[in-house]
Every structure is written in structure tokens, then in C-alpha cells.
Amino acid sequence: xxxxxxxxxxxAGSVYQRSDGQWVAVALVPGQVPKRLYASSExxxxxxxxNYLAERRLGIPSYExxxxxxxxxxxxxxxxxxxxxxxxxxxxxxxxxxxxxxxIGSIALVKLTPNDVRRHSRRLLDEHLSPxxxxxxxxxxxxALKQALDDGLVARNVAAQVDKxxxxxxxxxxxxxxxxxxxxxxxxxxxxxxxxxxxxxTGIRLGEALGLRWPDLDLxxxxxxxxxxxxxxxxxxxxxxxKRLQRVEPKTESGWRTLALAPTVAAALTKRxxxxxxxPRNVESYVFTSQSGTLLDPRNVDRLFHAFLEKAGLRRIRxxxxxxxxxxxxxxxxxxxDDVKRYLGHSSIGITSDIYGHLVEGRSAEVADGIExxxxxxx
Numbered sequence: 150x151x152x153x154x155x156x157x158x159x160x161a162g163s164v165y166q167r168s169d170g171q172w173v174a175v176a177l178v179p180g181q182v183p184k185r186l187y188a189s190s191e192x193x194x195x196x197x198x199x200n201y202l203a204e205r206r207l208g209i210p211s212y213e214x215x216x217x218x219x220x221x222x223x224x225x226x227x228x229x230x231x232x233x234x235x236x237x238x239x240x241x242x243x244x245x246x247x248x249x250x251x252x253i254g255s256i257a258l259v260k261l262t263p264n265d266v267r268r269h270s271r272r273l274l275d276e277h278l279s280p281x282x283x284x285x286x287x288x289x290x291x292x293a294l295k296q297a298l299d300d301g302l303v304a305r306n307v308a309a310q311v312d313k314x315x316x317x318x319x320x321x322x323x324x325x326x327x328x329x330x331x332x333x334x335x336x337x338x339x340x341x342x343x344x345x346x347x348x349x350x351t352g353i354r355l356g357e358a359l360g361l362r363w364p365d366l367d368l369x370x371x372x373x374x375x376x377x378x379x380x381x382x383x384x385x386x387x388x389x390x391x392k393r394l395q396r397v398e399p400k401t402e403s404g405w406r407t408l409a410l411a412p413t414v415a416a417a418l419t420k421r422x423x424x425x426x427x428x429p430r431n432v433e434s435y436v437f438t439s440q441s442g443t444l445l446d447p448r449n450v451d452r453l454f455h456a457f458l459e460k461a462g463l464r465r466i467r468x469x470x471x472x473x474x475x476x477x478x479x480x481x482x483x484x485x486x487d488d489v490k491r492y493l494g495h496s497s498i499g500i501t502s503d504i505y506g507h508l509v510e511g512r513s514a515e516v517a518d519g520i521e522x523x524x525x526x527x528x
Contacts, residue, residue: 162174162175162176162177162183162198163175164191164194164195164198166191171187171188171189172187172188172189172190172191172193172194173185173186173187173194174186174188174194174195174197174198175198176198176201176202176205178202178205184201186198186201190264192264193262193264193265196262196263196264197260197262200259200260200262200303200304200305200307201259203304203305204259204303204304206304207304215257216257216258216259216302217254217255217256217257217258218249218250218253218254218255218256218257218258218261219249219250219254219255220258221258221293221297221302222246222249222250222254222293223246225292225293225296225297226239226242226243226246226293228296229242235397235400236380236382236383237380240383241285242289245285245286245289245290246289246293248273248286249269249286249289249290252269252272252273253265253266253268253269258297258302258303259302259303261294261303261307262307263307263308263310263311265307266287266290266307266308266311267311270283270286270287270311270314273286274314279316280313280314280315280316280317281316283313283314284313284314284316287308287311287313288313290308291306291308291309294306294307294308294309295309318503318504318507321470321473321477321504321505322466322467322470322473323470323473323474323477324349324466324470324471324474328463328464329349329474329478331461331462331463332345332349332461332463333346333349333413335457335460335461335463336417336457337417339457339460339461341437341450341453341454341457342417343417343418343420343421343436343437344358344437344450345454345457345471346413346414346417347361347373347414347417347418348468348471348472348475349471349474349475350410350411350413350414350475351373351408351410351414351475351492352471352472352475352476352479352489352492352493353375353408353472353492353493353494354378354469354472354494355447355450355451355468355469356378356379356380356447357375357377357378357494358437359378359379359435359437359444359445359447359450360376360377360378360379360396360435361373361375361435361436361437362433362434362435362436363422363434363435363436364434365436366418366436368410368415368418368419368422371409371410371411371412371415372407372408372409372410373407373408373410374406374407374408375399375404375405375406375407375408375494376398376399376405377396377397377398377399378396378397378399378404379394379395379396379444379445379447380394380395380396380397381393381394381446381447381448382394382395394443394444394446396433396444399494401494401496403490403491403494403495403496404494404496406491406492406494408491408492418436421436425438428440428442450468451468454468472493473504473505475492475493476489476492476493476504476505476508477505477508479492480505480508480509481508486498486501486502486505486506486509487501489501489505
């Protein structure tokens with residue numbers, strides 16, 4: 150009677166360490182020669198074996214070392230060129246792909262493991278990238294690997310198995326009440342004062358302020374319609390002859406909004422309109438332009454803003470901090486988070502709450518007093 154051959158169990162195989170320190174995982178597939186997979190750690194070796202076996206179960210052919218992550222990211226990025234996504238979004242994707250390629254791009258796509266991704270994220274954090282930037286980098290990798298999964302190039306999305314780093318809420322640099330008074334007084338004397346007042350008086354973004362047109366304003370009824378934003382289109386995504394500065398429509402429905410203007414802000418805009426009445430105007434009739442009537446470059450405006458602060462004797466802040474200061478003033482004056490959301494054009498109340506929710510936590514005593522007054526009110 151012949152020797153009975155033991156039936157191979159799908160996936161069974163040893164994991165061991167060689168004398169040179171390298172780890173080897175053996176993957177057994179019935180009817181095939183045992184596959185040896187190499188890694189620098191036992192955990193990575195097991196992950197590689199599991200990934201390999203998962204692909205075999207799904208009938209995906211082995212692409213061992215034929216396609217690197219960098220090559221796949223290059224193909225994925227090409228599919229995202231404008232007008233598929235906004236130019237600014239594509240530029241962001243390109244930056245994140247560069248980070249990925251520098252760190253783990255040489256790894257074969259099918260050999261990429263969750264541990265590789267974790268080490269990559271840790272490396273970015275060690276290089277002092279913010280947790281938010283690292284989380285966005287991981288999001289881009291997940292998107293690219295989802296495409297690979299849909300195309301049958303991999304058996305799983307390893308980036309989806311990696312947790313994003315927790316973002317720490319940054320401290321908001323907000324102008325205090327006395328600073329606001331000094332700021333407004335100095336703005337009234339500055340040639341760009343109307344722009345500074347719009348930013349701190351409405352909380353809109355700099356690009357949105359630069360995209361304002363005179364038809365967007367009703368200075369009699371004191372309203373402003375936000376319907377676009379000036380963006381810098383980088384050389385990376387510009388076509389020959391395309392302008393560097395462009396006005397683009399809001400990305401979300403909440404970006405389109407009509408806001409009431411404080412009398413002080415409306416007065417500053419009325420003064421601005423009289424001052425530029427004889428200046429050349431862009432066909433689009435922008436509110437804030439250069440002396441020749443062209444769009445203002447946000448980078449130049451940023452330099453003008455810091456020169457204004459220095460001249461006014463105010464501490465140095467970012468121009469974006471005027472947006473935070475506006476939100477703080479709204480909440481201090483009794484506005485709700487939903488009111489702030491509408492003025493700032495956030496796509497969800499969750500974003501507003503995450504950024505400014507702590508500013509209303511200290512008002513719980515006022516809320517309690519209001520409840521008490523309502524309880525004791527005579528009917």
C-alpha cells in the first residue's frame with residue numbers, strides 16, 4: 150500500500166527568520182509550488198503572505214514587483230487633472246503624491262502593507278508635518294488604492310486599515326476688543342482699509358473678498374452677495390496663455406450666500422466706490438483691484454496687510470486670523486454657531502463647531518441665567 154500524501158491546506162506554511170535576520174513567510178496554494186515571501190519583520194512577512202493569498206483566492210494574477218506604487222500614483226494623478234477636479238485640488242494631490250513617492254513609492258503595489266503606510270505617516274509627523282496634513286496625505290493614498298482595488302490590481306486597500314493621526318485643534322489668534330478698535334481706526338486711514346474692514350466685518354475669505362464685484366453689493370440695503378473667489382492657478386495646471394489669477398465659483402452650495410453688512414463696513418465700501426470712480430475698471434467690475442484695474446494677487450495683499458499692521462502698531466497676525474476674529478465677535482455678540490456657519494460659508498455645522506465651539510463653552514452660565522429668567526417670567 151502506497152504512502153498516503155497529506156492534502157495541502159490553503160495558506161498553511163511556516164514563518165521563520167534566516168540567519169541573516171530576514172524573515173520568510175511560506176504561502177501554500179494547492180497545486181502550486183510553495184511561495185516564499187521576504188520581509189524585515191515577522192509581522193510584515195505575515196502581512197505579505199496574507200495579501201498574496203487573498204489575491205490568489207480572488208483569482209488575481211501575481212504582479213510581483215511589476216508595478217510600483219509610484220507608477221500607480223502617477224497614473225492615478227493623471228486621471229485627476231483639471232477639469233476633472235479644481236486646479237487647486239490637483240495641486241494638493243500632486244504635493245501629497247510627491248510625499249508618498251519619496252517615502253514608499255519604490256515599493257511594489259501588491260507588496261505594500263499597512264505597516265509600510267504607518268511608517269510613512271510616522272515619518273511625515275517626525276518631519277514636523279501637522280497631523281491634519283498627514284491625515285490628508287493618507288486620504289489621498291486611500292483614494293489612489295481604492296482605484297487600484299477597483300481595477301483589480303490589489304486584493305485590499307491597505308491604507309484603509311491605517312488610522313489617521315488625531316488632529317490637535319490649533320489655538321486661534323483672535324484680535325481682542327481693544328485691538329479691534331485700534332485695527333478699525335487704522336483701517337479708516339489706510340488706502341486698503343475697505344478691504345481690511347470687509348474681512349474682519351464679515352469673516353469671508355481673502356479670495357472671496359478679492360472676487361467681489363460692484364453688482365454683488367447693495368450699499369443701500371447693506372447686503373453683499375458672495376459668488377466667487379480669486380485663486381492663483383499654478384503653472385503645473387495652466388494651459389498656454391491661461392491667466393495666473395482667475396475667479397472661480399464656490400465649491401459648495403453653502404459658498405453661495407448673501408450677507409448683511411454692518412453699517413461701518415457698508416460706509417467703508419461706499420467711500421471706496423467714490424474713491425475709485427475715476428480709476429480704470431476691469432470688465433468684471435471688481436471692488437478691489439490694482440490701480441490699473443486688474444485682479445489683486447493674494448500674495449501681494451498679504452504683504453500689504455503685514456505692512457499695515459506694522460504701521461498701525463498692531464501685533465503680527467495672519468490675514469486669515471481676521472476670519473477667526475470675525476467669528477469670535479459674532480459669537481460674543483450673541484450669534485449662534487449656525488449664524489457663523491452661514492457668514493463663513495462652511496459646508497457643515499460640524500466644521501464650525503470644531504473650530505469655534507470652544508468659544509461658546511464659556512457662555513454656559515449666561516445660557517443658564519436665560520433659562521432661569523424664562524422660568525421666572527410672569528405669564
